[in-house]
Amino acid sequence: MAKFKGATVVDTERCKGCNLCVVACPLDVLALTAKSVNQKGYPYAQEVKEDTCNGCASCATVCPDGCITVYRKKAE
Amino acid sequence: MTREEIIQPENLVYKKPALLNDVPMHYCPGCSHGMVHKLIAEIIEEMGMEEKTIGVCPVGCAVFAYKYVDIDWQEAAHGRAPAVATAVKRLWPNHLVFTYQGDGDLACIGTGETIHALNRGENIVVIFINNAIYGMTGGQMAPTTLIGQKTATCPYGREVKLHGWPLKITEIAATLDGTCYVTRQAVHNVAAIKKAKKAIRKAFENSLAGKGSSLVEIVSTCNSGWKLSPEKSNQWMEENMFNFYKLGDLKDE
Ligand SMILES: Cc1ncc(C[n+]2csc(CCOP(=O)(O)OP(=O)(O)O)c2C)c(N)n1
Numbered sequence: 001m002a003k004f005k006g007a008t009v010v011d012t013e014r015c016k017g018c019n020l021c022v023v024a025c026p027l028d029v030l031a032l033t034a035k036s037v038n039q040k041g042y043p044y045a046q047e048v049k050e051d052t053c054n055g056c057a058s059c060a061t062v063c064p065d066g067c068i069t070v071y072r073k074k075a076e
Numbered sequence: 077m078t079r080e081e082i083i084q085p086e087n088l089v090y091k092k093p094a095l096l097n098d099v100p101m102h103y104c105p106g107c108s109h110g111m112v113h114k115l116i117a118e119i120i121e122e123m124g125m126e127e128k129t130i131g132v133c134p135v136g137c138a139v140f141a142y143k144y145v146d147i148d149w150q151e152a153a154h155g156r157a158p159a160v161a162t163a164v165k166r167l168w169p170n171h172l173v174f175t176y177q178g179d180g181d182l183a184c185i186g187t188g189e190t191i192h193a194l195n196r197g198e199n200i201v202v203i204f205i206n207n208a209i210y211g212m213t214g215g216q217m218a219p220t221t222l223i224g225q226k227t228a229t230c231p232y233g234r235e236v237k238l239h240g241w242p243l244k245i246t247e248i249a250a251t252l253d254g255t256c257y258v259t260r261q262a263v264h265n266v267a268a269i270k271k272a273k274k275a276i277r278k279a280f281e282n283s284l285a286g287k288g289s290s291l292v293e294i295v296s297t298c299n300s301g302w303k304l305s306p307e308k309s310n311q312w313m314e315e316n317m318f319n320f321y322k323l324g325d326l327k328d329e
Contacts, residue, residue: 006089007082014098018106018306024266042105055082057090058266064110065101066092073087075077 006055015044021059106306108296136178155186158193174201197254207298215301250326256288
């Protein structure tokens with residue numbers, strides 16, 4: 001089976017810290033910031049596990065505010 | 077492989093639909109409204125109907141939907157969206173016309189308009205966000221509130237003797253001759269979101285084909301009104317709402 005490497009880009013200013021992407025990620029790649037907040041005062045989602053994302057886009061699919069962009073590349 | 081190598085335009089698999097603009101949505105964190113707005117924007121984009129779609133906004137939390145999805149919109153008085161959509165569709169028969177309404181709007185103050193527009197078989201789509209509560213005004217009981225569910229106006233839980241039974245307006249819609257497609261969906265996980273997207277697209281296509289009215293109910297959460305986290309709200313919905321509001325197609329002709 002082909003292996004994929006993925007990456008997420010979170011629009012941290014648009015993110016409201018609802019945590020739904022964190023719950024949806026099957027590989028536990030995302031978590032909300034513990035110490036920093038965005039300009040609106042929300043903690044925001046960020047990748048906390050390096051080299052794990054496979055670009056399945058579950059996080060972005062469930063994001064109600066459309067804050068996440070996902071990229072996926074076939075690993076050679 | 078570095079992150080920079082992955083983050084390249086040719087590797088893009090998911091991004092916010094362009095039709096959903098950059099205006100920050102006023103919805104609470106985790107609100108189902110945002111999710112459904114995003115689906116509607118994706119579908120209209122995929123259908124290439126950006127210039128030929130007219131939405132009708134309700135009164136309720138989605139009153140500002142027109143600020144977020146870049147199509148033409150008309151605001152309606154509380155509950156009157158299907159009546160307004162009737163006029164819009166009759167004047168613009170080649171346009172895709174849909175209403176977007178909450179349960180307080182659609183199943184309470186606007187029950188008459190909803191049932192009659194659907195029964196007339198107007199070629200419109202009604203998107204019905206059922207969060208079992210009046211979200212915008214602070215979480216009061218709606219006709220759709222479940223038995224035993226606590227709200228601001230039934231703090232001890234809804235009681236049949238005092239408040240009557242929850243209203244299954246989608247089941248009623250399925251019995252009407254004017255409807256061609258009546259379905260109940262949810263947007264709490266990836267699989268449900270994909271199904272809901274297909275359902276909304278089918279409803280839009282039916283209305284363009286002149287088959288009659290379609291109703292797409294989305295069983296939704298109102299985490300602020302329910303006083304739960306977004307995640308717990310999804311769990312509560314799965315455990316309680318889905319038993320009463322069963323997901324699936326009720327009518328497909
Ligand atoms: C004629 C009229 N009556 C009452 C109101 C007050 N009001 C505003 S929103 C709302 C209920 C909205 O609930 P719902 O349709 O379920 O939408 P939600 O906010 O949950 O998305 C009410 C009763 C109003 N704006 N206009």
